[in-house]
Amino acid sequence: MTHPNEQPVLSVKDLHVSFPSEAGSVSAVRGVDFDLYPGRTLGIVGESGSGKSVTSMSIMGLLPDYAKITGSVKFDGRELLGLTDKQMSEIRGQGIGMIFQDPLSALTPVFDIGTQIVEAIQAHQNVSKSNALKQAEALLELVGIPDPKLRLKSFPHEFSGGMRQRVVIAIAIANNPRVLIADEPTTALDVTIQAQILDVIKVAQRETGAATIMITHDMGVVAETADDVMVMYAGRPVERGDVDTIFNHPRMPYTVGLLGSTPRPDVSSNEPLTPIEGNPPILVDLHDRCQFAQRCPVAIDACLKGEPR
Ligand SMILES: Nc1ncnc2c1ncn2[C@@H]1O[C@H](COP(=O)(O)OP(=O)(O)OP(=O)(O)O)[C@@H](O)[C@H]1O
Numbered sequence: 604m605t606h607p608n609e610q611p612v613l614s615v616k617d618l619h620v621s622f623p624s625e626a627g628s629v630s631a632v633r634g635v636d637f638d639l640y641p642g643r644t645l646g647i648v649g650e651s652g653s654g655k656s657v658t659s660m661s662i663m664g665l666l667p668d669y670a671k672i673t674g675s676v677k678f679d680g681r682e683l684l685g686l687t688d689k690q691m692s693e694i695r696g697q698g699i700g701m702i703f704q705d706p707l708s709a710l711t712p713v714f715d716i717g718t719q720i721v722e723a724i725q726a727h728q729n730v731s732k733s734n735a736l737k738q739a740e741a742l743l744e745l746v747g748i749p750d751p752k753l754r755l756k757s758f759p760h761e762f763s764g765g766m767r768q769r770v771v772i773a774i775a776i777a778n779n780p781r782v783l784i785a786d787e788p789t790t791a792l793d794v795t796i797q798a799q800i801l802d803v804i805k806v807a808q809r810e811t812g813a814a815t816i817m818i819t820h821d822m823g824v825v826a827e828t829a830d831d832v833m834v835m836y837a838g839r840p841v842e843r844g845d846v847d848t849i850f851n852h853p854r855m856p857y858t859v860g861l862l863g864s865t866p867r868p869d870v871s872s873n874e875p876l877t878p879i880e881g882n883p884p885i886l887v888d889l890h891d892r893c894q895f896a897q898r899c900p901v902a903i904d905a906c907l908k909g910e911p912r
């Protein structure tokens with residue numbers, strides 16, 4: 604994961620995010636650290652509630668005001684934490700493009716998609732409407748929407764879920780971002796469509812050269828898309844490495860568990876998949892121990908005597 608000659612395009616250091624709640628402060632993200640290098644894809648994987656979306660929302664400056672955020676998020680060397688909404692909206696959509704789980708909520712129902720793509724382009728580029736429309740058409744073509752010129756006039760509800768996600772990808776790359784963040788981009792879609800959307804994301808990456816963060820709970824998606832992996836558990840990175848190492852020599856029992864609960868088409872066996880028993884901890888008043896210890900099949904006393912780095 605080290606790239607001595609290159610600067611990371613995105614560098615997250617010691618990120619902590621908590622939310623006040625009636626039961627106490629919810630520690631959603633507890634010390635996330637990573638560097639994202641140009642041209643690379645980092646997979647962030649972990650089960651529901653492990654802090655993946657809160658991590659990506661803090662990078663994008665999209666968390667509510669009551670969230671308490673500390674640490675550092677540097678984009679191209681510039682600190683993003685503490686920027687105003689106006690400054691962040693310059694970066695969103697231009698420097699960093701985002702693809703969400705639910706493509707319908709990412710689009711406005713009342714405008715045709717041509718208008719929405721043109722708006723995204725003109726928000727960051729000084730081009731005429733007709734020029735922006737040409738770009739919009741080319742973008743739809745790139746993401747594999749048939750009859751792009753005609754479809755510019757369609758409304759979001761006139762597309763299938765998979766086609767809508769293609770539109771969202773087109774908007775995410777409209778201004779040639781340096782970073783793309785895809786948060787569970789295929790979770791809401793049919794399995795048959797999932798692979799197609801991952802392919803479209805690859806095309807988008809190739810076209811823009813963007814470094815990518817692929818957030819997923821699915822090790823299969825990681826295998827398919829990522830160069831490097833960061834496994835999260837209870838708000839904290841618990842294992843990281845390149846894809847081959849993580850898949851072939853996982854060290855953290857949680858990672859082993861995730862792999863055991865992932866169908867592996869490359870390994871032909873009739874062995875049943877092994878689910879991870881139990882649930883992740885509630886992120887209020889965490890005990891000082893390995894947070895996975897209570898579900899871990901190989902836990903020892905030391906695991907209960909403080910949380911490992
Ligand atoms: N706005 C918020 N206010 C309070 N708590 C929140 C808020 N957003 C997230 N959380 C809490 O932070 C924790 C991490 O949530 P997050 O959405 O990052 O999980 P995730 O890893 O993305 O899960 P999933 O796979 O289900 O998307 C959860 O306990 C969640 O309830």
Ligand SMILES: [Mg+2]
Nearest residue numbers: 655656657787
């Ligand atoms: Mg999420």
